[in-house]
Amino acid sequence: MWNPLIQQKSLEYIKHKHLVQVFVQHIQKQARGNLFKRGRPDINALKRLFAKTDKDRSHSITVTELEELVKQLESGKVEVDSNFALSTLSRIFDKNRDERVDEEEFIEGCEKLLEEAKDDTTSKKLLDEAKKHLLFALFH
Numbered sequence: 752m753w754n755p756l757i758q759q760k761s762l763e764y765i766k767h768k769h770l771v772q773v774f775v776q777h778i779q780k781q782a783r784g785n786l787f788k789r790g791r792p793d794i795n796a797l798k799r800l801f802a803k804t805d806k807d808r809s810h811s812i813t814v815t816e817l818e819e820l821v822k823q824l825e826s827g828k829v830e831v832d833s834n835f836a837l838s839t840l841s842r843i844f845d846k847n848r849d850e851r852v853d854e855e856e857f858i859e860g861c862e863k864l865l866e867e868a869k870d871d872t873t874s875k876k877l878l879d880e881a882k883k884h885l886l887f888a889l890f891h
Contacts (some may be wrong), residue, residue, distance in 0.1 A: 771869060777823060811854075
């Protein structure tokens, strides 16, 4: 039997990895091309996504605009835990905790998520295996 704390941490880990995967897929679609130039994230593509997300053109992404971005992640058949996604993306992007994400914070957060996703392609099998074990533990 699994320890409840281990189950909770495993679930958080899986949610985080799923969010990273969905977010990267979303920004890839929005970029309409390669997100990388010479092995590095394409800053201009990230700036375009920032501008598209900053609906009120205040040069920062508000909590409301971040909520809208999370809703966009959930479109189609993809499911995302909205509360988890919002709190995680806020923590990653809003470094100075002023409840606004400026362009620099957004780009740094995107770069972090892109690098994490790039590194995770090698560990996808481990994530799939962890999901199987967690689901087995939860339902048996």
